[in-house]
Amino acid sequence: MGRRTYGAHAVVTGAGSGIGRAFAVELARRGGRVVCTDLDRATVEETVAGVKADGGEALAVVGDVSSADDVGDLANAARSWLGRDPDLVVNNAGIGAGGQVVGDVPLADWQRTLGVNLWGVIHGCHTFLPAMRQARAGGVINVASAAGFTSAPRMAAYNVSKAGVVSLSETLAAELSGSGVGVTVLCPTFVRTNIFGGELIDAAARGLAQRLSDLVGFSPERVARRTLDAHDRGRLYVVPQPDAQMLWHAKRLLPTPYARVAGLLGRFVPAPQHKEDR
Template sequence: MSRVLVTGAASGLGAALVAKFVAEGHQVLSTDVAEEGEGTTYLKLDVRRAEDWDAAVTWCEQNWGGLDILVNNAGIATGGRIDVETLDEWDRVVDINLMGVVRGCRAFTPLFKRQRSGHIVNTASAAGLVHPPMMSSYNTVKAGVVALSETLSHELHPYGVTVSVVCPSFFRTNLADSIRGADSAMGATARQLIEKSPRSADDIATAVLAGIKKKQFLIIPDRPAAMAWRTKRFARPLYNRQMRKIAERARQRAETTNG
């Protein structure tokens, strides 16, 4: 039985992961930005606040004597054309989706080093591996999470600490509710892709837990994400053509709307 902390646990993939861990008999600390949670043991944790992370480490040490699995899952959806999305929007998504993961890794690494054990699971996205147009900010932060995870997989290996990074494509969740910003057209497209996906958060969580058990570094939990990644790696001209077609359709829509 493992001791598990999950951020962004109140909804979406976080809630699905918590349910899967609990069903398998693990001890789970659910964390999110709300003052109170439901179901499992809960602690308020805003991933933007270093003091909240310090409190989470203290809680795990005092109540459990340590931690086995840290799941950095909290995040928001964002995106937009480079000349439309504002710099404030960039700051927000970097602070939550990238620096939130950085803060979590920094907070728990000393504990994991002392234990000579631990598993860090960082939720990125297929957007961390393949980079469609009109998604500069989201692609950038998720690619950063992938890079951070790979770095730590090597850096922490001598201490017995393993790292996984999760890269799903679109799946049904309330993540679309976090979309805001100047590029409303791109936001609407992203919402449609999320809400009309045939995959649920529960589907993704099942695949993620299987990957964690195998201690896989790169967990790609659905077929569309895996196919996109393979296309980029092994059929780059085809991948480039697909990305350029998406960009051209967006140009045409923008010019029609503005025309």
Template structure:
């Protein structure tokens, strides 16, 4: 896979870079000869490839983000690519999931990318170049029942990315949002909260998916190379996205069917509540 011509290897910072999609992206970037700083919560794990630098970073901490900015300025003299990949899984019906669960997922999935963009944008403006890549989800475009907190944060990341694409374009800064459907990763291990039924269903969809994190990472890097504003990684995602846009009645019927099945699994017949 060839990247566009530049004056040298790209300097890339990838959050959530010690596992899952983040690790797959870090590994591929290293294999392509890019300079990579992987960032994650723990001290350097064994999983991070030898060719990558590593920095502990909690995306909820502005102090950690400031430290990461200092690192890239001092070690590399700048940054070319920020991949806001760190995230957690969540799932729950609105009357079951707690507000503390909402606060957790908003802090990581939405405010994490916002902090990253906020932190590096002044540097990118100085350079008059740079690429912000925010990893959202198909759930940011297609909003099924029983996942309100997750859907809301991922939709927020889509909105953030579209906004910044227009806002930062005059400075030569590219912005992409990645919206993958389910793929095999360890994301389900971050599930927490009260709605165990939704979490079990989500974990099943992740662990039984046909695509791997490596498969998705290759498609994501191709989209980054082409500077695509929206990177869809699979046929299911494209069908759902375009179905919502161009066949809305069918999309609505499918979502109402999912909601009815969810209610039945919870032991409630929606028909009982009709007047």
């Protein structure tokens, strides 16, 4: 607890847009130095340019978090630029996936989704946590999703990846208890970002998700600020929106009825067309 997000030496993955960009900008505004990484060079350099225009300090690093080698290179670049090990890591990078039922989802989609959303977080924790544990200081924020506990139909790969991030974060919180290293996991529902434009999301599911996001979604800036404040207060879970909180409690109080209702609601999502029908 305290103010570890102020003046942090931070690394933010998936910093090219959305929540990742919002984390980077807010951390810089809190006096931090921020290493921003993304697979897209243009967007991450745009984030860094925005931070610098606001008077902050940031470095752009291009890399794929699903690659352990790339995350190792990120750590080396961060240590070189910061002059020390990072004391805050935001494992945010993620991709959207959905629209098909288990058995129809291509295995390549499973592998790519788990590679970025789950293995990306594993790589970040594996790479950066040992130094924090040794220093008995620092913090990790893992970005999961309400999908990690709502388990909506036709989102299996995404759900599994985010459930894994929640479980990993809970395990870390237990392992790091009393160590001086904080762990927070973010589980939002709809945030107004570009994640629904991903190629692994079926067009019908993409359209519905985007409409809901535009209607009820929080801004990424609001989510980032709330999460950083919660991390400073030592909170493990951040479930920022009222709908996420309602689903969180419903799943735990009435697990079997919840699954049945989720299945019924899932039938209102248009089924994806087979390629030969398009």
